[in-house]
Amino acid sequence: MTDPHTSRLPGLHRRSLAERRALLAQRLKDGDIRPLLNGGLDDALLDRMVENAVGRIAVPVGIAANFLVNGREVLVPMAVEEPSVIAGASHAARLAREGGGFRVRVSPSFTVAQVELRRVVHPGSRILDQRDRILAAADAVQPQLVSLGGGARDLEVREQVGDAHRTVVHLVVDCLDAMGANMVNTMAEAVAPLLEELSGGRAGLRILTNLADRRLAVATCAIPIDQLERPSFTGREVAEGIVAAGAFAAADPWRAATHNKGIFNGIDPILLATGNDWRAVEAGGHAYAARSGTYRPLSGWTMEEGMLRGELELPMAVGVVGGASRCHPCAVKCLELMNVTTAAGLSEIATAAGLASNLAALLALSTEGIQAGHMRLHRRRL
Numbered sequence: 219m220t221d222p223h224t225s226r227l228p229g230l231h232r233r234s235l236a237e238r239r240a241l242l243a244q245r246l247k248d249g250d251i252r253p254l255l256n257g258g259l260d261d262a263l264l265d266r267m268v269e270n271a272v273g274r275i276a277v278p279v280g281i282a283a284n285f286l287v288n289g290r291e292v293l294v295p296m297a298v299e300e301p302s303v304i305a306g307a308s309h310a311a312r313l314a315r316e317g318g319g320f321r322v323r324v325s326p327s328f329t330v331a332q333v334e335l336r337r338v339v340h341p342g343s344r345i346l347d348q349r350d351r352i353l354a355a356a357d358a359v360q361p362q363l364v365s366l367g368g369g370a371r372d373l374e375v376r377e378q379v380g381d382a383h384r385t386v387v388h389l390v391v392d393c394l395d396a397m398g399a400n401m402v403n404t405m406a407e408a409v410a411p412l413l414e415e416l417s418g419g420r421a422g423l424r425i426l427t428n429l430a431d432r433r434l435a436v437a438t439c440a441i442p443i444d445q446l447e448r449p450s451f452t453g454r455e456v457a458e459g460i461v462a463a464g465a466f467a468a469a470d471p472w473r474a475a476t477h478n479k480g481i482f483n484g485i486d487p488i489l490l491a492t493g494n495d496w497r498a499v500e501a502g503g504h505a506y507a508a509r510s511g512t513y514r515p516l517s518g519w520t521m522e523e524g525m526l527r528g529e530l531e532l533p534m535a536v537g538v539v540g541g542a543s544r545c546h547p548c549a550v551k552c553l554e555l556m557n558v559t560t561a562a563g564l565s566e567i568a569t570a571a572g573l574a575s576n577l578a579a580l581l582a583l584s585t586e587g588i589q590a591g592h593m594r595l596h597r598r599r600l
């Protein structure tokens with residue numbers, strides 16, 4: 219009998235829409251998949267979510283199968299308009315299963331707010347001497363976050379940024395299970411007058427940075443090389459092709475951009491399905507990719523001891539509370555389907571899916587080319 223919790227669902231793509239929906243209903247506590255059928259937004263909610271609302275655009279939600287993430291079976295909901303993304307991620311996740319699935323490490327949910335100080339000269343020590351007072355002033359405007367165990371954790375001062383009279387103060391905040399943009403923006407505005415007083419300068423911009431380099435996720439997988447065998451390619455040839463494709467991206471920013479787009483093919487659909495701010499994660503990922511001064515790939519592939527090993531590292535500022543994640547009925551269902559209750563849990567799955575999509579793209583590119591599979595699926599809708 220099939221394990222009722224497994225994500226290994228051979229032939230899912232051959233089942234009818236009705237059969238897939240029935241299967242999904244079995245995986246939800248209340249069995250209610252209605253929010254996933256019609257987009258989940260009634261007019262009242264629509265009108266509250268954005269300004270000048272008039273309607274909605276529906277995007278397909280599909281299920282990527284075969285995911286094993288930190289030993290956990292996960293059915294991954296993906297909201298995406300592009301064909302072959304879900305098939306590719308499912309295929310790559312099946313290969314990764316052969317090596318134990320994806321391992322993902324996630325750092326704490328540290329979001330950083332920036333306060334720009336203008337017309338100041340070396341205010342660093344004057345600010346850092348009052349560190350505890352500044353952190354307390356930030357915490358004072360987020361009592362709920364603090365009561366849950368989060369809040370301001372650290373202060374960094376970057377003097378003379380850009381020109382001799384600008385200093386930038388970084389306020390590091392543990393946002394727990396929220397993405398945190400609104401919360402840290404409020405904190406940045408709250409501490410700005412105190413920073414002006416201490417520095418003798420004028421506060422300029424007060425907003426988070428999307429270069430969330432204190433909130434990183436690292437996903438790895440290892441695939442037995444013989445599993446990569448294709449009709450016209452040995453497993454070794456395929457693995458060598460994937461390693462070479464990674465090296466090409468590392469050497470060439472034009473290629474790296476497309477390499478990283480393939481990674482976000484796996485990440486963005488999960489963020490969209492769960493009501494997360496995918497623009498924020500995209501901005502963070504691309505800024506992180508360029509942190510050395512040259513735009514580089516976010517993942518790399520190596521071969522050792524009969525295994526193809528992949529690693530993806532990027533900032534992953536996501537939330538399971540806040541934003542639209544708790545108010546959009548579709549997002550609530552998608553989080554429930556993955557059995558995700560923490561930001562870290564969602565980061566793990568999204569990062570694993572990014573690595574899976576990267577593998578799927580490089581696998582196709584290194585063998586028969588991307589068009590054979592992609593255009594077969596694309597033609598179905600033309």
Ligand code: NAD
Pocket residue numbers: 362363366368393394395396397398399400401402403426428495498537539540541542
């Ligand atoms: P939010 O404003 O909804 O705040 C989260 C709320 O959840 C807080 O009130 C917090 O106290 C509460 N909360 C309850 N349980 C919690 C828990 N376990 N952990 C953490 N908080 C908990 O949302 P946010 O996360 O501060 O901001 C996200 C939104 O900000 C997104 O909609 C994003 O699009 C938007 N935004 C983004 C940017 C940017 O990325 N540049 C800028 C501005 C706004």
